[in-house]
Amino acid sequence: MSSTQEQAPRDDRGQAVVAVAESGGLTEPSPAAEAGPSQPGSSWRGVRALLVRLHFYAGVFVAPFLLVAALTGLAYTFTPQLDQLVYGDQLRVEQVGDGPRPLTEQIAAARDAHPEGTLASVITPPGPEDTTRVVLSLPELGDKQLTVFVDPYTAKVQGELTTWYGSTPLTTWLDDLHRNLHLGETGRLYSEVAASWLWVIVAGGLVLWLGRARGQRAKSARGVLLPDSAARGVRRTRSRHAATGVWLAIGLFFLSATGLTWSHYAGDHFGQLLDAAKGHAPELVTTLPGGAETTEDKHAGHAGHGPGHDAASTDPADFDAVLAVARDAGLGGRVELTPPADAVSAWTVAQADNRWPVHYDQVAVDPAEGEVTAESRWTDYPALAKLSKLGVQGHMGLLFGLANQILLALIALGLIFVIVWGYRMWWQRRPMRDDRIAVLGKAPARGTWRQLPLPVLIIGIPAVAALGWALPVLGITLIAFLILDVAAGLVRRGRVT
Structure with missing residues (x-):
C-alpha cells in the first residue's frame, strides 16, 4: 500500500522534506530539510518519510514478482475443480x-x-x-x-495418470508454475522474493495509512476501511489502494509467512527453528x-x-x-x-x-x-508442527474445501488490484509542465535516514541485520536496493556539479 499525499505548499521550507515524503517525493529535499526537523513529532515524521521511500521502492521493484505469484496462485487455487473437469473419467465413478x-x-x-x-x-x-x-x-x-x-464398486480400471505425490499432471504443472515458473531451483528465487517482501510492504503500508496526520479522514474507522468516494484523481486511487490493503492485510501476512516456510533459504532457517524448539511432527x-x-x-x-x-x-x-x-x-x-x-x-x-x-x-x-x-x-503434534501443517494446507486451499479456495481467490484478486492501483498512483503523480510531461512520478526524497533519531538507528540497524540473516533473500535484495540508491545519488550529484 502507499500513503502518498497531494503536493504540499512550499512556503515552509523547514517542512519541505516531510511534504515531499508524503507526496511521493517529486523533488529532492532542501538543505534546510536535510538538516532534520526540530518540531515535536519530528521522530515520527522521519520514520514516516523513510517508510514512504521504502514502501515506494519495494512496491515498484517487488510488485512484478507479487503479481506473478498472485496470478499463478489464483490459477492453482481451483485445481480441484480443474482436475474434475480434465480428469473426471479417472477420478469419479x-x-x-x-x-x-x-x-x-x-x-x-x-x-x-x-x-x-x-x-x-x-x-x-x-x-x-x-x-x-x-x-x-x-x-x-x-x-x-x-x-x-x-x-x-466394480473393480474396473478407469484409467491411469503419471502423478507427483498424488497430484495430477495439471495440478503438478500449476504447482511448479506458482513455485518456480518451471525454472527449477533458480526459479524458486522469484517466489521467495515475493514472500520475503510481501509482509514488509503490507506492514509499511498499514503504518503509513493508519498513522496519517491527526484530523485527516483516515482517523475514523470508516476512513480506514472504506475508499473515499468523494476523492478524485490520485487521492481516489490512493484510498482504494490503501483501504483494500487493510482488508487484505491478515490474509497477505498469512500467505507471506506460510510461503516462507517452504522457501529455499528462509525455509532452511525455519527448519532450524523447528529443530531447536522441537516443533516437528x-x-x-x-x-x-x-x-x-x-x-x-x-x-x-x-x-x-x-x-x-x-x-x-x-x-x-x-x-x-x-x-x-x-x-x-x-x-x-x-x-x-x-x-x-x-x-x-x-x-x-x-x-x-x-x-x-x-x-x-x-x-x-x-x-x-x-x-x-x-x-x-x-x-x-507440538503447537508449531500443527501451525506449520495447517498453514501449508491453508496456503494451498485445501483446509476448508471450497470456502478456503474462495477466500484465497479473493485475496489474490485483491492483491492484483492493489498492485495495479499502486502503479497507477505512480503514473498519476508524474510532473506535468507546459514544456514537458514526465512518463512517471519521481521517487520519494533521498536522505530520509538522516531524519531518524539516534535511538531508532541504534535499535533498527541490528534488527534489520538480524532480519536479513533470517530471511536471506530479503537481506540481499535490500542491500541491492541500497547500492542502487547510492549509485543513483552519486550520478545525480555528479550532474549537478
Whole structure:
C-alpha cells in the first residue's frame, strides 16, 4: 500500500522534506530539510518519510514478482475443480454401488492392467463417488509415480495418470508454475522474493495509512476501511489502494509467512527453528518389535511370506487385513496404505483428510499379528508442527474445501488490484509542465535516514541485520536496493556539479 499525499505548499521550507515524503517525493529535499526537523513529532515524521521511500521502492521493484505469484496462485487455487473437469473419467465413478469390493480385487485389476512397476501404496476413496488409487513405482518415472484409478464398486480400471505425490499432471504443472515458473531451483528465487517482501510492504503500508496526520479522514474507522468516494484523481486511487490493503492485510501476512516456510533459504532457517524448539511432527516408528532376526522368524511361512517380505512381494490380501486393523484403531475416511520396505518394518496407514476438522493420524500395523505396533496422533503434534501443517494446507486451499479456495481467490484478486492501483498512483503523480510531461512520478526524497533519531538507528540497524540473516533473500535484495540508491545519488550529484 502507499500513503502518498497531494503536493504540499512550499512556503515552509523547514517542512519541505516531510511534504515531499508524503507526496511521493517529486523533488529532492532542501538543505534546510536535510538538516532534520526540530518540531515535536519530528521522530515520527522521519520514520514516516523513510517508510514512504521504502514502501515506494519495494512496491515498484517487488510488485512484478507479487503479481506473478498472485496470478499463478489464483490459477492453482481451483485445481480441484480443474482436475474434475480434465480428469473426471479417472477420478469419479460412473455409478455408486451398494458397497466397495475388497481391496484385493481392486489391486489385482490394477496389476493386471499394469503389471510393470512395484506396488507402492493404495489410497482409499475420499467419498462414495471417487475412485480407488493404486500407486505403482516405475524406475523410469523418477520421483513421479503411475497411479491407476479403479472403480471401487466394480473393480474396473478407469484409467491411469503419471502423478507427483498424488497430484495430477495439471495440478503438478500449476504447482511448479506458482513455485518456480518451471525454472527449477533458480526459479524458486522469484517466489521467495515475493514472500520475503510481501509482509514488509503490507506492514509499511498499514503504518503509513493508519498513522496519517491527526484530523485527516483516515482517523475514523470508516476512513480506514472504506475508499473515499468523494476523492478524485490520485487521492481516489490512493484510498482504494490503501483501504483494500487493510482488508487484505491478515490474509497477505498469512500467505507471506506460510510461503516462507517452504522457501529455499528462509525455509532452511525455519527448519532450524523447528529443530531447536522441537516443533516437528512426531515420527511414526515403523520398526517391528523384536528386532530383525525375531521378525524374520515370525514371518517365515506366514500367509505365504518368507524372509525378505517387502513392497515388491506384497500380497494384495494384506491390504484388506491392514485396513481392517487401521479402521479398528479409529482411522476413518480417506487413508493411504503403504507396504513395508523390508521384513523388519511395519505397514504404514495414514489419514489424508485436509478438510476441517483435519484428520492426520497415522498407525504402524503388523499384519502377521493383526495389531497396531505404533501410532502418531494429531493431538500429539507440538503447537508449531500443527501451525506449520495447517498453514501449508491453508496456503494451498485445501483446509476448508471450497470456502478456503474462495477466500484465497479473493485475496489474490485483491492483491492484483492493489498492485495495479499502486502503479497507477505512480503514473498519476508524474510532473506535468507546459514544456514537458514526465512518463512517471519521481521517487520519494533521498536522505530520509538522516531524519531518524539516534535511538531508532541504534535499535533498527541490528534488527534489520538480524532480519536479513533470517530471511536471506530479503537481506540481499535490500542491500541491492541500497547500492542502487547510492549509485543513483552519486550520478545525480555528479550532474549537478
